[in-house]
Amino acid sequence: MTDAGTEGQCSTATACYVYDAEGHRVRATVNGQTRDFIYDLSGRNIDEFTPGGSGWLGTWTRGEAYAGSLHIATYANGTTEFDNSDWLSTFRARSDVSGNRIETCTSLPFGEDLTCTGTEVTPIHFTGKERDTESGNDFFEARYYTSTMGRFLTPDWAEKPTNVPYAHFGNPQSLNLYSYVQNNPTTVGDPDGHDGGGPDASWQTDPQAKANGVEQGTKSLAAQVPPEAKAAIADALKASNSPTADDKKGGFHEESVKWGTDASGNVIVSPSVPGAYAPPGTNPTTNFTPANPQTDQNLSTVDGFAHIHPKGGDDRSFVQGPSAADLKFAGQSSAINIVVGAADKKVYFFNGSGVIDSPMKLKDFMGGSQ
Numbered sequence: 001m002t003d004a005g006t007e008g009q010c011s012t013a014t015a016c017y018v019y020d021a022e023g024h025r026v027r028a029t030v031n032g033q034t035r036d037f038i039y040d041l042s043g044r045n046i047d048e049f050t051p052g053g054s055g056w057l058g059t060w061t062r063g064e065a066y067a068g069s070l071h072i073a074t075y076a077n078g079t080t081e082f083d084n085s086d087w088l089s090t091f092r093a094r095s096d097v098s099g100n101r102i103e104t105c106t107s108l109p110f111g112e113d114l115t116c117t118g119t120e121v122t123p124i125h126f127t128g129k130e131r132d133t134e135s136g137n138d139f140f141e142a143r144y145y146t147s148t149m150g151r152f153l154t155p156d157w158a159e160k161p162t163n164v165p166y167a168h169f170g171n172p173q174s175l176n177l178y179s180y181v182q183n184n185p186t187t188v189g190d191p192d193g194h195d196g197g198g199p200d201a202s203w204q205t206d207p208q209a210k211a212n213g214v215e216q217g218t219k220s221l222a223a224q225v226p227p228e229a230k231a232a233i234a235d236a237l238k239a240s241n242s243p244t245a246d247d248k249k250g251g252f253h254e255e256s257v258k259w260g261t262d263a264s265g266n267v268i269v270s271p272s273v274p275g276a277y278a279p280p281g282t283n284p285t286t287n288f289t290p291a292n293p294q295t296d297q298n299l300s301t302v303d304g305f306a307h308i309h310p311k312g313g314d315d316r317s318f319v320q321g322p323s324a325a326d327l328k329f330a331g332q333s334s335a336i337n338i339v340v341g342a343a344d345k346k347v348y349f350f351n352g353s354g355v356i357d358s359p360m361k362l363k364d365f366m367g368g369s370q
Contacts, residue, residue: 010029013029014030014031014134015028015029015030015031015132015134015135016028016029016030017029022043023141023142024037024039024043024045024141025037025045025139026039028132030133030134031134033050034050034051035048035049035050035061036048036049036050036051036057036058037049038057040066042066042069043141043192044064044066045064045130046063046064046065046066047060047062047063047064048060048061048062048063049061061076062074062075062076062121062122063075063076064122064124065080066265067261067264067265068261068265068301068303069089069128069191070085070089070128070261070265070301071083071085071089071091071124071128072265074094074121074122074124076121076122077121079096079097080096080097081094081095081096081102081103081121081122082094082095082096082097085128088127088185088186088188088189089127089128089189090107090111090125090126090127090128091105091124091125091128092104092105092106093105094118094121101118102118102119103116103117103118103119103120103121104116104117104118105117105125107125107126107147109185109186110147110150110180110185111125111126111127111138111145111147111185112147112148112150114126114131114147125138126138126145126147127189127190128189129145136148137153140152140190140192140193141192141193142156142157142192142193142194143156143157143193145180145190145193150180150183150185151178151179151180152177152178152179152180152193153178154178155177155178156177156178156193156194158194164177165177165194166194187334188334218347218349218356218357218358218359218360219360221336221349221356222347222349222360222364222365224303224304224336225259225304225336225338225365226259226267228259228267228269229257229259229267229269229304229306230365230366230367231269232257232259232269232271232306233257233306233308233338233340234366235271236255236256236257236271236306236307236308236340237255237308237340237342237362239255239274240253240254240255240308240310240342241310241311241342253274253275253276253277253310254274254275254285254286254307254308254309254310255271255272255274255275255307255308256271256272256275256286256288256305256306256307256308257269257270257271257272257305257306257307258270258272258288258299258302258304258305258306258335259302259303259304260299260300260301260302260303260304260335261299261300261301261303262298262299262300263300268295268298268299269295270290270291270292270295270296270299271290271291271292272288272289272290272291272307273289273290273291275307286307286325286326286329288305288307302335303335303336304335304336304337304338305329305333305335305336305337305338306337306338306339306340307338307339307340308339308340308342309321309339309340309341309342309343310342310343311341311342311343318343320339320341320342320343320344320346320348321339321341321348321350321355321359322337322339322348322350322354322355326339326350327350327351327352327353327354328352330350330351330352331351331352331353332352336349337349337350337351338350340362341359344359345361345362345363346359346360346361346362347359347360347361347362347365
């Protein structure tokens with residue numbers, strides 16, 4: 001890809017990019033200066049080199065550090081600089097190893113009008129994506145985004161033929177193949193340049209979207225739940241089915257848990273206090289009040305919520321999937337939301353629009369027998 005100059009001649013172009021078979025940009029030559037890039041298994045740029053020097057890859061110039069999907073630090077010029085990012089992973093300040101502020105950046109909701117003060121060591125800015133200085137565009141892997149227009153430069157696409165890729169036909173905003181997160185940039189981000197899902201990520205439940213090969217279905221969601229969280233969910237299920245002083249027949253209260261990571265990227269699981277006992281004729285309620293407030297305070301990010309819908313006693317049974325209140329809660333959250341049915345032994349992933357895909361068998365979710 002060239003910008004000005006002679007087609008196919010990097011020596012005369014303002015910018016020239018080379019991509020590998022998977023679409024990763026592995027080389028960039030800008031104004032005669034060449035940089036090479038190495039990616040991790042998640043497709044993220046983690047190292048930059050310049051040709052020449054003693055190393056077989058060239059001279060190493062910077063490295064990027066991630067905790068899960070969150071960019072947390074850059075190593076360059078012999079030191080580490082740490083990100084202080086907002087809820088959408090757009091960094092707002094960087095600090096050194098002593099906690100001193102060395103750079104701050106501001107921008108508007110679509111990433112436009114980016115203004116930084118201090119020393120710049122990495123091009124990673126808007127929602128953790130790389131911004132090219134030569135064009136001002138952001139590299140979202142599947143395509144380029146321009147913050148000045150709040151739009152992608154090319155239409156969305158899918159690996160499988162379809163009329164409108166990633167569209168949710170009940171939401172007209174999703175029909176615009178150039179729009180960014182269905183014009184809701186203060187709530188959600190786009191992880192890979194394919195429609196980020198908009199306010200409630202309702203595209204995940206749409207059959208057409210799944211036919212396009214998008215499939216943020218139960219298997220991919222279950223893979224994002226760490227083993228520590230699955231163990232806590234199993235404990236919550238056992239507790240919900242165990243009689244308390246009020247639960248004469250057992251299973252008349254809910255147990256809940258949430259999980260995420262601390263500032264160092266370690267998985268933190270925060271069980272909640274048991275939900276209140278639900279007398280006959282009433283439904284149990286979910287309670288995410290942490291059993292240990294200190295554990296809860298260690299959460300830098302909240303990646304998921306899970307609670308148990310009990311099986312009830314001989315005189316009644318409870319709805320096993322998410323309730324209307326659960327859907328309302330999920331519509332205000334970008335985290336993974338799970339309900340486990342104690343009676344049907346199924347795991348329901350859901351968002352503000354409803355259950356995602358089909359419920360997963362509990363034993364499949366846990367990776368063993370339950």
